[in-house]
């Protein structure tokens with residue numbers, strides 16, 4: 527049975543207004559208590575809760591340092607600055623990623639160089655294409671672990687190491703995920719890894735991010751620059767650890783607050799269980815989708831077992847049906863989908879940045895769609911998505927378009 531088209535039946539929950547939203551988030555009493563404790567403490571900005579969360583996250587990831595910041599974008603910016611990116615420098619990034627990956631290079635005055643992704647089976651950056659795009663100005667490569675699936679990280683570590691190029695990881699999708707043949711978590715392989723705690727991410731608090739690193743000087747740099755390169759913070763001064771401060775560089779306000787740190791601390795221990803639920807749902811999707819002609823999905827079942835399963839990406843065999851399929855799924859069945867991602871090469875602000883072919887990225891951008899996925903998704907919701915996809919594909923094949931559906935509504 528198709529999901530009923532949404533009205534705001536569950537009070538003020540905006541995400542549930544759709545029949546099946548792309549993403550949904552739930553907080554429990556413990557989350558609310560964690561936030562309430564901060565409010566009652568009277569100390570709102572970066573302080574003991576943030577320190578506690580950083581220690582917890584560093585231990586969870588298996589890295590020496592975790593520096594919490596205001597967003598994943600801020601973490602990327604600090605990572606590229608720490609890598610020494612400045613005017614004239616090039617950083618190779620995949621064309622299929624959130625625009626923040628490339629924007630953060632530009633914040634430093636550097637130039638993002640778009641590289642292709644692996645293909646319809648793999649949306650991670652392709653090492654052979656990275657190699658083709660190396661120039662005398664290449665200073666870093668950024669690996670994005672698309673959807674929580676490892677980019678070819680071991681190869682990239684070796685590739686960059688041999689050439690004296692810095693490797694940065696955009697780990698916004700991939701907390702707790704690992705690479706093939708290793709138990710080492712993603713985000714801890716490069717000079718620095720950037721995580722995002724944006725509301726729809728695997729670990730979320732609304733807005734927030736974190737830079738992970740094993741390098742002491744990168745960590746010190748990030749700690750300093752997240753708060754205007756001041757030699758002491760308000761929490762230090764509050765505790766009497768410092769009377770005054772010096773400003774030793776050009777920093778930013780990339781601080782996180784205690785409310786969000788407390789929420790992240792409270793939620794971090796639960797993410798393994800959440801990811802297990804995501805993997806189970808992805809397994810069901812993959813099994814069901816394998817019986818539907820006209821669609822495919824990237825990665826293998828073993829890749830799923832190592833992934834954080836941030837999203838459920840699929841591809842349509844015929845690019846021309848993609849947008850109509852999405853409209854039918856939304857309008858007729860109330861199922862929300864998304865495209866992760868349009869190719870960065872096609873954004874106005876990036877026009878002229880494409881050099882040579884980005885064939886796999888172009889195809890991915892034209893054929894990819896993302897299905898609803900969240901840990902507490904019910905069997906009925908998932909079945910509604912699969913039914914909507916099946917019927918939507920039939921409708922687009924039969925030439926039956928949005929109009930006839932709209933009329934039948």
Ligand SMILES: *Cc1c(COP(=O)(O)O)cnc(C)c1O
Nearest residue numbers: 597598599624626698722723724
């Ligand atoms: C979400 C995201 C970011 C940016 O994180 P924010 O916390 O939203 O700033 C960067 N890269 C990728 C791949 C993302 O998905």
